[in-house]
Amino acid sequence: MTRATALIAEDEPLLAQALQAELARAWPELQVLAIAGDGESAVAQALALVPDVLLFDIRMPGQSGIEAAAQLADEWPPGKPFPALAFITAYDQYAVQAFETQAVDYVLKPVQPERLKKSVAKIQDLLARRTATQTGDFETTLGQLRQLLGGTASAAVSAPGLLKVLQVSVGSSIRMVPVDDILCFEAADKYVRVLTEGHEYLIRTPLKELLPQLDAQRFWQIHRGTVVRAEAIDAVTRDDAGKMHLVLRGRQERLAVSRLYAHLFKAM
Amino acid sequence: MNRIDWEERLQHFVQVLAFCLVVATIQYGFQPDRPYGPPVVYSVLIGIFIWAIIDFGRAFLPSAADTGWPRGFTAIALAAGGITAGWFIGTQVADSLCKAYGIYPPGSAPADPAADLRNSILIALIAGTVATYYFYSASRSTYFERQIGEARRHADEARLKLLETQLEPHMLFNTLANLRALIGVDPPRAQQMLDHMIAYLRATLTASRSTTHALHAEFDRLRDYLELMGIRMGARLAFSLELPPELAQRPVPTLLLQPLVENSIQHGLEPQVRGGRITVSARTEAGVLVLEVVDTGVGTTAMPSQGQGFGLTQIGERLTALYGDRASFEFDSTPGQGTRARIRLPLDDA
Numbered sequence: 001m002t003r004a005t006a007l008i009a010e011d012e013p014l015l016a017q018a019l020q021a022e023l024a025r026a027w028p029e030l031q032v033l034a035i036a037g038d039g040e041s042a043v044a045q046a047l048a049l050v051p052d053v054l055l056f057d058i059r060m061p062g063q064s065g066i067e068a069a070a071q072l073a074d075e076w077p078p079g080k081p082f083p084a085l086a087f088i089t090a091y092d093q094y095a096v097q098a099f100e101t102q103a104v105d106y107v108l109k110p111v112q113p114e115r116l117k118k119s120v121a122k123i124q125d126l127l128a129r130r131t132a133t134q135t136g137d138f139e140t141t142l143g144q145l146r147q148l149l150g151g152t153a154s155a156a157v158s159a160p161g162l163l164k165v166l167q168v169s170v171g172s173s174i175r176m177v178p179v180d181d182i183l184c185f186e187a188a189d190k191y192v193r194v195l196t197e198g199h200e201y202l203i204r205t206p207l208k209e210l211l212p213q214l215d216a217q218r219f220w221q222i223h224r225g226t227v228v229r230a231e232a233i234d235a236v237t238r239d240d241a242g243k244m245h246l247v248l249r250g251r252q253e254r255l256a257v258s259r260l261y262a263h264l265f266k267a268m
Numbered sequence: 269m270n271r272i273d274w275e276e277r278l279q280h281f282v283q284v285l286a287f288c289l290v291v292a293t294i295q296y297g298f299q300p301d302r303p304y305g306p307p308v309v310y311s312v313l314i315g316i317f318i319w320a321i322i323d324f325g326r327a328f329l330p331s332a333a334d335t336g337w338p339r340g341f342t343a344i345a346l347a348a349g350g351i352t353a354g355w356f357i358g359t360q361v362a363d364s365l366c367k368a369y370g371i372y373p374p375g376s377a378p379a380d381p382a383a384d385l386r387n388s389i390l391i392a393l394i395a396g397t398v399a400t401y402y403f404y405s406a407s408r409s410t411y412f413e414r415q416i417g418e419a420r421r422h423a424d425e426a427r428l429k430l431l432e433t434q435l436e437p438h439m440l441f442n443t444l445a446n447l448r449a450l451i452g453v454d455p456p457r458a459q460q461m462l463d464h465m466i467a468y469l470r471a472t473l474t475a476s477r478s479t480t481h482a483l484h485a486e487f488d489r490l491r492d493y494l495e496l497m498g499i500r501m502g503a504r505l506a507f508s509l510e511l512p513p514e515l516a517q518r519p520v521p522t523l524l525l526q527p528l529v530e531n532s533i534q535h536g537l538e539p540q541v542r543g544g545r546i547t548v549s550a551r552t553e554a555g556v557l558v559l560e561v562v563d564t565g566v567g568t569t570a571m572p573s574q575g576q577g578f579g580l581t582q583i584g585e586r587l588t589a590l591y592g593d594r595a596s597f598e599f600d601s602t603p604g605q606g607t608r609a610r611i612r613l614p615l616d617d618a
Contacts, residue, residue: 013502018449061541090441110445
């Protein structure tokens with residue numbers, strides 16, 4: 001077996017160094033390819049370097065560690081096994097609880113050598129199994145990430161009740177758009193595009209804050225930046241590369257379906 | 269209608285029953301030549317009707333919503349009405365019961381019906397008033413005890429929450445993790461960091477004991493905190509503290525600026541990939557002391573929510589409590605540009 005490689009994502013430089021030093025003691029053969037300081041660059045570097053192990057801090061500037069891992073899972077090149085994933089956190093009850101229930105590996109800061117050794121053993125075990133079975137347990141990882149994304153978000157935001165109308169500013173006036181008319185929400189830079197049959201609006205409320213206020217039975221998240229009304233979906237297609245797209249009734253756009261949410265679409 | 273506490277009503281019923289027997293026994297004690305039966309029947313029936321009317325009647329009065337008992341005129345009206353109606357009904361029922369079951373022994377017709385009537389009314393009035401007043405004050409004292417208990421619990425919760433915001437666990441453990449890392453690679457710097465942390469912890473834990481300290485002490489605490497964060501965030505955090513020497517001895521409320529600086533770090537700079545700069549400054553402007561915390565962080569669109577709000581509301585409340593309307597607090601944030609918080613304090617007596 002060739003030497004295993006790792007990528008660390010940690011925004012505090014001293015902690016990243018310390019983790020690297022502790023890892024060197026607990027797992028001398030592991031080769032740390034790079035240290036990323038935020039979520040976006042962690043995703044970019046992971047895609048470029050294709051490491052075997054990812055160690056992601058939860059709280060990072062920009063994207064959180066969980067969001068970064070989810071994006072990575074979505075954009076991971078097919079045919080290559082997904083890395084073994086472990087999160088690092090200083091103190092976050094919600095996250096730790098979620099990790100426990102999802103059986104996702106995590107490391108607590110300050111890093112304790114004994115605890116790190118156990119995590120290392122688990123990761124090594126996972127890597128050994130992965131080379132043996134080839135397929136890996138990518139589906140399990142997808143499920144775990146899906147739960148983590150939902151779990152930490154709903155724990156942090158106390159349910160504010162379901163939205164009935166969206167208040168959208170159009171020029172100098174406020175338009176009231178009934179939620180029932182909305183086909184799709186799409187995150188676009190600093191705004192969220194709201195599509196109805198004949199119109200398109202822009203709102204400033206981030207998708208993350210909007211999601212808990214939508215009826216989860218009717219509005220499905222199909223991608224990091226896309227939420228569609230289930231009844232408005234016309235057809236879902238899968239291309240040769242295995243990527244899924246869907247088309248909405250009354251609209252022309254083809255919307256990408258993330259691998260994280262592909263499980264929503266199965267023939268009855 | 270107010271909620272009826274059945275257990276409490278049952279307790280009252282038993283107590284009323286006992287009280288009525290005591291009244292009947294005293295009555296018998298004054299007239300030992302007459303039979304014991306009738307006073308018991310009258311006393312118990314009148315007592316129970318008075319009790320029932322007042323104790324259940326109070327549940328229908330709106331002014332009894334919190335203590336369980338009405339206030340003022342309605343209280344007196346309820347007691348007077350209950351005693352009068354209870355006496356009439358109780359007497360009627362007792363009359364028919366005594367006749368039906370022959371409780372009056374043969375040949376013991378009352379010698380002086382007018383005197384008996386007078387006694388009965390007098391006893392009902394005095395006993396009814398005493399018992400009603402007793403239940404009323406007992407209920408009120410349990411109510412106030414409960415209120416005091418609740419107030420105490422609220423105060424405890426608030427203190428705990430304050431401590432939790434000040435000693436934010438995420439900050440604490442990350443700082444400890446940094447310390448642990450530094451001990452291995454750079455012991456002198458680890459010592460320095462520990463000193464800042466000790467000063468920060470001491471200031472945080474003792475902040476509630478004194479209300480004001482000198483402005484330079486406030487700036488020293490901010491420096492401790494920012495140095496700590498500087499070690500953690502590395503090049504992502506730049507800061508400057510601008511305190512003109514002539515203002516150094518000015519008294520200010522303890523740790524007034526601390527929540528603002530923490531706010532700037534947590535919600536302004538930490539979420540921003542490139543980090544930013546925090547500037548804390550003090551100056552005088554037309555006889556007013558102006559304290560400012562400015563950051564170049566991500567900024568927010570809305571007024572700060574939840575966790576942040578706790579610190580900021582607290583600043584507003586403290587200023588109002590200490591200076592009334594002579595102090596002011598402004599918070600102004602633009603997404604993508606940063607946040608500016610400004611406090612104005614009167615200079616004369618501050």
